[in-house]
Amino acid sequence: MANITKKVSWSSRADESGATGEGTPLLNGSEQPRHSRQDSLRGRPKEIPHNEKLLSLKFESLDYDNIENQLFLEEERRMSHMGFRCLEISRWVVCGLIGFLTGLIACFIDIVVEQLAGMKYQVVKENIEKFTEVGGLSISLILWAVFNSAFVMVGAIIVAYFEPIAAGSGIPQIKCYLNGVKIPRVVRLKTLVVKVCGVICSVVGGLAVGKEGPMIHSGAVVAAGVSQGRSTSLKRDFKIFEYFRRDTEKRDFVSAGAAAGVSAAFGAPVGGVLFSLEEGASFWNQMLTWRIFFASMISTFTLNFFLSIYHNNPGDLSNPGLINFGRFENESVxxxxxxxxxxxxxxxxxxxxxxxxxxxxxxxxxxxxRYVHRPCLQVMEAMLVAAVTATVSFTMIYFSNDCQPLGPEHTEEYPLQLFCADGEYNSMATAFFNTPERSVRSLFHNQPGTYNPLTLGLFTLTYFFLACWTYGLAVSAGVFIPSLLIGAAWGRLFGILLASITTTGSTWAVPGKYALMGAAAQLGGIVRMTLSLTVIMVEATGNITYGLPIMLVLMTAKIVGDYFVEGLYDIHIKLQSVPFLHWEAPATSHWLTAREVMSSPVTCLNRIEKVGTIVDVLSNTSTNHNGFPVVVQVAGNDEPAKLCGLILRSQLIVLLKHKVFVELARSRLTHRKLQLKDFRDAYPRFPPIQSIHVSQDERECMMDLTEFMNATPYTVPQETSLPRVFKLFRALGLRHLVVVDDENRVVGLVTRKDLARYHLGKHGLEELQLAQT
Structure with missing residues (x-):
């Protein structure tokens, strides 16, 4: 039998079940006495908040399983065949809008970055050329550092003070959302605005970041907003697409938005579809695949079309993504x-x-x-990194003597002569004095001899640590392009060294080819994506010939990297204490049963319950308690009540708000029949129970839950093994799974946090702590 290391939380038990036990259940379902907890606390090191040893209770789950109550079934029966067809057409329209708007946002970001970065580099370049002969290059360094720090300061302020969830690339948060975890404010319009403005400031500020990763988050936010037909930030409800106001539909559209973001970033619509499938989706079907692919195609076409107009070549669709790797079509590569x-x-x-x-x-x-958690400190750190990046870049360029001839068809956007002879430019400046996207393309396609090995080695070492320091700052930024740039640099160096040690190296050891493989290896080693990244790289290069070697490179990088540590996104998900469910249950967990992992005891409600009891239950339980089994007692029978359904806190809130009480329905104050529209209008931010006023007379009324509860919730016997419970929970996108005994009596509830607690550690199967962080 496998060993299990028990890591018990001393915070009160509060999860998405109706469990009300104050203590933390042990594996046998019992609770630890209070005095033994206090004794165990002595000598325990203080844990830092939000780390991989904790599992936060502040994150709720999303309901990816349709609630099949009587209202739902009646609505379906009333809907005609044409009504279903109109809904299907509406889904395609929404996906088209998602792709179009995501493409427009990508186009906006690209144009603004190009204009602002061009102005900055032009001013700094002229200043450097001015002071090269007469001395005083320190002024140029100060100017460059001030430019970078100013842009980054703006980007950091709007993120740290206005919307912290917009920091980083947003890919970990979208992965969690598609996994079924409700991340607060992750798909708000305000988040999108801060994300777009922040990534512009980060890239123009010269940080070792890219604008491609945040496009995935931006596309997801667009999808969430368009599919709901309203904006909480603007307090506007456009009364369209109301049918899609539920987690199941919203998840599908967010998947399409994430794919559209990948497509706009890399010009890879197929890669976008596979990204949503590989990295996030908890559910998939054929029709959803088509709709996501449609959104991805519209996204890349929109970006392509408007960029062709911007470049004064209307109709010349040669810019399918924000980054253009160029075409690897030459036979020599x-x-x-x-x-x-x-x-x-x-x-x-x-x-x-x-x-x-x-x-x-x-x-x-x-x-x-631990130490940089205040907004002011986060802004100062971002400005420090910007200034250091500018200083290091300038120093590397200043001391570099790698001078290359400036040909008539040079591809360098801002060739810097510095101390080189006339007709030559500083090769190190090509790598640093440019946007990362242009630097990647130069490393892929510049002719052999453009860079000397020392330049590439120093650049790789420097940019590696700068990118590592930069990721995680309170700025909107992605890690895709820095990873590609680092890999392209050492990959090109690898190709140069091969050519130097082989007699026939000039015929096959082409530096650009090895730069491509190095870029794939470095990106794969950091983010650990395989299938989607292979297709993205193939689509971005336009050469299917490289499919096999890129796949082998990515698989090798993943295998080697996973031996030492997890992927970057998984690390940050763990550090945020998110209850993330992987595809499979931990190995060696078959001996654990549902009875041992479930939350218990469970607060149950009667099918016809007193209003005062419902109000008290909602008021006395945490807002994390979201699922309440509904039981029925057979009249004249002394047997314990048996399960007959499941109802959610959000449903009870709506029922109390509309005062759906039995006595009121029979009196003169008859109310209209409640419909699913009333629940959709309140979605997704249901009011708290404290905002619902219930008089003393109303507390004595009764509430019939029959019409509103899910009469067929998923249940498992208490002897079901953990992997079977996990597979059912994960594949169906459940929020609650009721555990029953042989007589169909409720004995517990399994929630996401009950399953996410278990993972395979160094000492066998381990259980994480639960804490209200």
Missing amino acids: AYNLYEIPLFIAMGAIGGLLGALFNVLNYWLTIFRI
Whole structure:
């Protein structure tokens, strides 16, 4: 039997079940006495908040399972065949709007970044050229640092003070949302505005970041807003798409938005679909695949079309994504069979470097959680990183003597001569004195000899630590492009070294080809994506020939990296204490049963319950208690009540708000029949119980829950193994799973947090702490 390390939380038990036990149940379902908890506390080290040893109770689950109550069934019976067809057409229309708006946002970001960065680099370039001959280059350094710090300060202020959830790329948060976790404010319009403005400031501010990752979050926010037909931030309800106001429909559209964001970022619609499938979706079907692919195609077409107009080439659709890798169509960049082991070796290097990146960023994030948690400190840190980045970049350019001839068809946007001879430019400046996207393309396609090995080595080392320091700042930024840039630099260096040690190296060891493989290896080693990233890279390069080597590189990087540490996104999800459910239950957990992992005892309600009892139950339980089994007692029978349904806190709130009481219905104060529209109008932010006024007379009324409860909730016997419970819970996107005995009596509830507590650690199966962080 596998060992299990028990890590017990001393906070009161509060989860999404109706469990009301104050203590934390042990594995056998009993509760630990209060005095033994206090004794155990002595000598325990103080835990930091939001770390991987905790499982936060502040995160609620989403209801990805339709509530099949009588109202739902009656609505379906009333709906005609044409009504269902109209709903299906509406889903396609919404997906088209998601793709169109996501493409427009990507176009806006790209144009604004290009204009502002161009102005900044032009001013700094002219200043450097002015002071190169007469001295005083320190003024140029100060100017560059001030420009960077000013832009980053603006971006950090709006994130730290107005919408902290907009920090980072947003990919971990969207992964959690699609996994079934409700992340507060993650899909608000305010979040989108801060995200867009913040990523512009971050990229223009010269940080080691990219604008592609945040597009996934932006697309998800667009999807959530458009599909609901209203905005909480604007306090506007447009009364359209009301039918889609439930978690099940919203999840599908957010999946489409995330895919549209990937498509707009990389010009990879198929890769976008696979990203949603691989990284987030908890449910999938064929029709959903088509709609997501449609949104992705519309997104990349919209970006392509408007950028062609911006570049004065209307109709020239040659800009499918924010980053353009360029086309690898030359026969000289094809690979040979004997190069595959070299690519696999590069994948192993990428896995090792990715693991090092993730470990360093993990400890840095721990430091930030402990000491840099105030908004003012977060803004100061972001400005410090911006100034240091500018200083390091300037220093590297200043001391570099890598001068290259400036050809008539040079691809450098801002060639900097500095101390080079006339007709030459500083090669180091090409890597630093540019946006990261342009630097990646230069490393892919510049002719052999453009960079010397020392330049690439120093750039890789410097940019690696800058990117590691930057990820996790209170700014909107992605890690995709920095990872690609780091990998492209050491990959090109790898190709140069191969060419130098082989007699025929010039014919097959093309630096650009190895830069591509290095970029894939580094990105795979950090984020650990395989399937979707392979397709994204193939679509972005426009060469299917590289499909196999890229896949081998990514798989090798993942295998090597996973041996040491998890992927970057998984690390940050754990550090936020999110109850994230992976695809499979932990290994060696078959001996655990539903009885041992469930929450108990459970607060149950009678099918016809007293209003005062319902109000007291909702008032005396935490807002984290969201599911209440409904039981029925057979008249004239002394047997315990048996399960007949399940009702949610949100449903009870709506019923109390509309005063759906039996006595009122029979009196002159008859009320209209409640419909699903009333529940959808309150979705997704239902009022708290404290805002519902119930008089003393109304407390004596009765409430019939028959029409509103889910009469067929999913149940499992108490002897069901943990993996079977996990598979049922995860595959169906459940929020609550009722555990019953042989007589169909409620013995407990399984929730997301009950399952997420268990993971395979160094000492076998371990149980995480539960804490109200």
